[in-house]
Amino acid sequence: MSTFYFRIHDLDTVLGIDEGYDFPDLMAAIAEGKRVLAEMAVDGIPHDEGKRLVVEISNAQRAAIARLSLEFHIVFIT
Secondary structure (H helix, E strand, O other): OEEEEEEEEOOOOEEEOOOOEEEOOHHHHHHHHHHHHHHHHHHOOOOOOOOEEEEEEEOOOOOEEEEEEEEOOOOOOO
16 A cells, blocks of 8 residues: 545645545556546536646655646637
8 A cells, every 4th residue: 555645726726635545556546536536527617718627646755646637628610
């Protein structure tokens, strides 16, 4: 097991979570990050073009090692 930390960049806020979470490996921590992003999207996707929701994953030394994001884009089709 390894300890991972998550920092969440929501629509208006950045939340650093001080509590570490144990996962078997980085891929399991990424799966949790994907679940968190999905919950954030249910609460509301960004309203402005180019805005995004981000979950940053850090290792036990609190060094960022992965970043997951959902970005809002509008494409007009003519």
